Amino acid sequence: MTESSDKKDQDETLQDPTPFAGTQTMLILVGLVASGKSTFAQALEHHFPQFRRCNQDELGTRQRVESLAHRALREGLSPCIDRCNFDAIQRSHWINIARQFPGTSISVIVFDTPYQVCSARLQERTSHPTIKDPQQGQSILARFASDLQFPHPNEGHDHILYLKPSDHPRTEYTGEDIGLILQRLQASSTYFKRGNLSASNQIRGRGYEAHRGGRGHRFPSSRLPKSYSGARLNDKTSTSHIAQR
Numbered sequence: 001m002t003e004s005s006d007k008k009d010q011d012e013t014l015q016d017p018t019p020f021a022g023t024q025t026m027l028i029l030v031g032l033v034a035s036g037k038s039t040f041a042q043a044l045e046h047h048f049p050q051f052r053r054c055n056q057d058e059l060g061t062r063q064r065v066e067s068l069a070h071r072a073l074r075e076g077l078s079p080c081i082d083r084c085n086f087d088a089i090q091r092s093h094w095i096n097i098a099r100q101f102p103g104t105s106i107s108v109i110v111f112d113t114p115y116q117v118c119s120a121r122l123q124e125r126t127s128h129p130t131i132k133d134p135q136q137g138q139s140i141l142a143r144f145a146s147d148l149q150f151p152h153p154n155e156g157h158d159h160i161l162y163l164k165p166s167d168h169p170r171t172e173y174t175g176e177d178i179g180l181i182l183q184r185l186q187a188s189s190t191y192f193k194r195g196n197l198s199a200s201n202q203i204r205g206r207g208y209e210a211h212r213g214g215r216g217h218r219f220p221s222s223r224l225p226k227s228y229s230g231a232r233l234n235d236k237t238s239t240s241h242i243a244q245r
Contacts, residue, residue, distance in 0.1 A: 019182035020050070023105065024073060026098035027051065027080040028091055028157070031111030032148060033141045034121040036165070040109070040181075041082040043173035048182070055082040066097060073101045087149045095156045107159040107185055108151050115145055117165055161185040 027044075029037040038055065045053040052072035054065045062083075069079035085091050091108070098104045122137035151160060161184055168177060 019179060019186045020078065024076065024101065024103065025078045025105040025107045025159075026069070026073075026094050027078060027107045027109065028085055028094050029080065029082055029109055029111065030085045030091070030148075030151065031113060032115065032118045032144055033084065033137065034118040035111035035113035036163070036168075037084075037111055038082055039171070040111070040163075040173060040178075041080050044080055044178050044182075047173070047175035047178045050077055051080045052077045053080050053082050057083075062093070066093065069094065069097055070100075073097070073104065078104075084144055084148070086144055086147045088152060088155050091151065091155060099156075105158040106156060108157045108161070109181070109185060110150060110160070110162045112162045112164050114165075115141070159185050159188045161188055 029041060031037050038057075041053045041055065044051050052068065052075075054068045054072070056062060056065050059065050059068065065081065065083065069081065072079045079094070079097075081094050083090075085094070095106050098106050118141055119138060122141060151157065161181070163181070168181075170177075
């Protein structure tokens with residue numbers, strides 16, 4: 001196949017007005033607290049009702065999220081897993097569920113939002129269902145930043161797309177915005193890319209460190225605040241069910 005025909009096929013895919021029409025996908029969102037996942041997921045469900053938002057902050061436990069994801073797939077819908085999903089183990093729960101439904105693809109959108117942007121958003125956030133004040137939000141953000149690993153190509157996803165704040169500078173999404181993002185996601189290949197560069201080049205260029213065992217890539221230490229030293233939350237409350245936006 002020639003380069004021109006490849007480009008034509010991709011252009012035709014990007015012009016499809018109904019991305020993922022007639023198919024089901026398990027859409028896994030990945031990103032820090034306040035990286036923009038829930039804003040996107042709410043707009044997705046509103047403009048494309050074939051997607052069912054599954055948000056752990058509102059449902060309370062991962063088991064309830066799993067139950068809703070199962071129900072959505074049984075109903076012919078596509079679950080959108082709206083939580084941090086910060087490492088391969090977290091993401092594997094949704095991949096395994098998707099594999100129980102033949103023909104369901106696995107898609108990932110990574111919200112590649114800098115730490116300081118998330119931190120600034122948390123200072124202004126007043127209506128989160130589990131984060132009660134900015135100080136708690138900053139503690140949870142630091143915890144998840146130290147644990148976050150970007151997806152590795154061997155995790156089993158079919159499509160992956162990285163979104164940065166510059167890709168969508170507005171605070172709200174229109175139906176057209178969501179449609180264009182879904183088109184880009186559906187047009188993406190299984191080859192692991194960040195932007196237009198290969199994963200290995202992009203990771204080296206931005207200071208990522210491969211996690212031991214090849215499970216993923218750590219969040220860049222250059223994005224952590226200077227005051228952060230890897231401390232964990234002082235209380236005994238698990239963060240697995242809070243601050244998943």
